[in-house]
Amino acid sequence: MKIAQRKSANPVAMRRDALLSERNRSAALRRAYPHVAQLQIDLVFKDQGSHTLSPQWHTLYPAAPAFFRFACPCADCDADFDLRPVVAELLDTAPRNQSAKVGGQMSCNGVRLRDRVGSNACSMQVKFQLEALPVSNSD
Numbered sequence: 362m363k364i365a366q367r368k369s370a371n372p373v374a375m376r377r378d379a380l381l382s383e384r385n386r387s388a389a390l391r392r393a394y395p396h397v398a399q400l401q402i403d404l405v406f407k408d409q410g411s412h413t414l415s416p417q418w419h420t421l422y423p424a425a426p427a428f429f430r431f432a433c434p435c436a437d438c439d440a441d442f443d444l445r446p447v448v449a450e451l452l453d454t455a456p457r458n459q460s461a462k463v464g465g466q467m468s469c470n471g472v473r474l475r476d477r478v479g480s481n482a483c484s485m486q487v488k489f490q491l492e493a494l495p496v497s498n499s500d
Contacts, residue, residue, distance in 0.1 A: 376439050377432055384428040391423035396457045398423065399494040402444070406434050409484035431487075433469045438483045440471020444491070451491055464490040 390397060400421040406414040414434050421427075429444040447463060455461030469483040 376441075380430060380432055380441060383430070384426050387426035387428040389423065390421050390425050390427045393427035394452045394493075396496055397452060397493050398496045400448070400452075401490075401492040401494075402429070403490040404431060404442075405488045407486045407488070408435075433471055433483060433485050435469075435471075435473055435483060435485055437474035438469060438471040438485065439474075440469050440483060442467050442469065442487050442489075444489060447489070448491065452493055455493060458495050460492060460494050462490065462492045464488070 387393075390400065394400075402417075402419040402421070404417040404419075406416070408414065417431070429448045431442045431444070432438075433440050433442065444467075447465060451461055451463045466486060466488045469485040469487075471483045472481065473483050
């Protein structure tokens with residue numbers, strides 16, 4: 362009988378699993394922000410290197426988890442982009458019956474696996490655009 366060998370824990374995989382677990386435990390958007398019918402999140406990533414990354418578009422409806430952290434697209438990076446403060450500012454201050462937009466840019470604060478020895482920070486940046494659409498009052 363062959364015995365399975367225990368693999369060492371990959372910190373990056375563990376971090377991504379923790380993000381997924383946190384996302385699964387998040388309240389629904391309708392519970393966190395009942396006045397929001399839809400939240401569009403557009404992410405455009407840019408690296409200092411020569412990598413060209415595909416943009417990401419996320420459309421959240423009321424049943425979706427109110428989870429606003431996105432893993433750095435560098436597979437070997439140990440960090441994420443946390444948009445919770447930006448989303449909270451937008452959705453808590455926007456008029457309840459109007460759409461609202463906000464944009465900005467963030468830098469990754471993680472370290473890539475290949476750069477751990479030199480402790481060089483990840484060079485990934487994200488430019489984001491958020492748009493919230495209100496719940497219709499005609500319902």
